[in-house]
Amino acid sequence: MLKIHNASKSFGSTRVLDDVNINVAKxxxxxxxxxxxxxxxxxxxxxxxLEHLDSGSVECNEKTGFMFxxxxxxxxxxVLANLLYAPNLGKKNTNCCKNNEKRAKAMLKNLxxxxxxxxxxxxxxxxxxxxxxxxxxxxxxxxxxxCDEPTSGLDVATTMDVVSLLKSIGETGVTMVIASHDxxxxxxxxxxxxxxxxxxxxxxxxxxxxxxxxxxxKKYYA
Amino acid sequence: MISNCSYIGKGLAFTLELTFxxxxxxxxxxxxxxxxxxxxxxxxxxxxxxxxxxxxPLILQMSIIYFSFPSLMGVKLxxxxxxxxxxxxxxxxxxxxxxRSGIESLPKGQFEAAQTLGxxxxxxxxxxxxxxxxxxxLPAMINEVIALLKDTTLISVIGGMDIMxxxxxxxxxxxxxxxxxxxxxxxxxxxxxxxxxxGRKIERRMGYAKNS
Numbered sequence: 001m002l003k004i005h006n007a008s009k010s011f012g013s014t015r016v017l018d019d020v021n022i023n024v025a026k027x028x029x030x031x032x033x034x035x036x037x038x039x040x041x042x043x044x045x046x047x048x049x050l051e052h053l054d055s056g057s058v059e060c061n062e063k064t065g066f067m068f069x070x071x072x073x074x075x076x077x078x079v080l081a082n083l084l085y086a087p088n089l090g091k092k093n094t095n096c097c098k099n100n101e102k103r104a105k106a107m108l109k110n111l112x113x114x115x116x117x118x119x120x121x122x123x124x125x126x127x128x129x130x131x132x133x134x135x136x137x138x139x140x141x142x143x144x145x146x147c148d149e150p151t152s153g154l155d156v157a158t159t160m161d162v163v164s165l166l167k168s169i170g171e172t173g174v175t176m177v178i179a180s181h182d183x184x185x186x187x188x189x190x191x192x193x194x195x196x197x198x199x200x201x202x203x204x205x206x207x208x209x210x211x212x213x214x215x216x217x218k219k220y221y222a
Numbered sequence: 223m224i225s226n227c228s229y230i231g232k233g234l235a236f237t238l239e240l241t242f243x244x245x246x247x248x249x250x251x252x253x254x255x256x257x258x259x260x261x262x263x264x265x266x267x268x269x270x271x272x273x274x275x276x277x278x279p280l281i282l283q284m285s286i287i288y289f290s291f292p293s294l295m296g297v298k299l300x301x302x303x304x305x306x307x308x309x310x311x312x313x314x315x316x317x318x319x320x321x322r323s324g325i326e327s328l329p330k331g332q333f334e335a336a337q338t339l340g341x342x343x344x345x346x347x348x349x350x351x352x353x354x355x356x357x358x359x360l361p362a363m364i365n366e367v368i369a370l371l372k373d374t375t376l377i378s379v380i381g382g383m384d385i386m387x388x389x390x391x392x393x394x395x396x397x398x399x400x401x402x403x404x405x406x407x408x409x410x411x412x413x414x415x416x417x418x419x420x421g422r423k424i425e426r427r428m429g430y431a432k433n434s
Contacts, residue, residue: 050334065338072335076353085349086339140339 007056018199032179038196040179062143069149071133073121090199127158252317275315284308293342323361324359339348
């Protein structure tokens, strides 16, 4: 499904990814953990081709979707327009557009933000923006969803919402790679967690195989 | 008094022609310059142009265009054409800089978000980047129009009969400076207020809750 083979990347003299090898199975939810600067976001950006690897390769046979840490919604478009702009591009007044609109509205309703459909991103809370960003990515029907710090800046209640949202998306068969420094969140959501440190994989574990996965992972931070 | 006001007011059309002619050329050329700035071959040329225009006085640029063009190129330009061309060329350098700062002020993530959604370059610029850039640079562009309006007073140096020149003529004829110059000031101030009003309207119309 997604194969990362000997991936290496440096910024100047700093080696951010050092010979990383990862295979992600279809429908798997992979958590990428690690301290700040460990290479989690860079790895996601390399998978999405926002950064180029210095060496190694990323093979993915499905369309990828990307959720940015700071959402990057288009501020001059309403919530609905944010969702519809890319999928409707070049398709004027077709049935496809109507279907996309129906799907977008249904998705926003499921995410609990149906009332915000005609509002601009600037008037939404962090959690609402998060949901819009998620819906925008899903509108492109990605086979692999890459999420960069999806809970950063969110309160505990909203984080719990994001957990259940991402879980429900995972249940539809979408493969996910989620980068986060929040170990508690990752253990709740991931089938498997990889811990990166200074660009290298230092742990690769299945959360369900450990009695206390957070404590197990924390050892590697020391 | 009323006849003086009406005589000075007759320069209004000339001043507006100079301002909006200059703004139109400045906008078109400024946009062109900022697009060409992305082409490697043109960067040095455009940076040189911007540097020379910003580094020399407008009055000198206008004098070169009006006085030396006939001998250099065999073309005699009217005062209006010489004024519009020099104000337009001068403004283009500033517009190009305003656009550059507007584009650079956008987060890199906006380009990346469009890339991840598979939006082609043309639509990225047309629908995602430019609408945001225009809103960001609107206050600076309004300032540029106001500055250009006030700079048009320099046309009196080559004899253009704008508001300023007409007020000077009245002052010289009647040996009374205060009222004609205050009348000219009132005309310019009203024009500036009008431009500010229109600018605010456009800003409000284009405005959206930013802070995304």
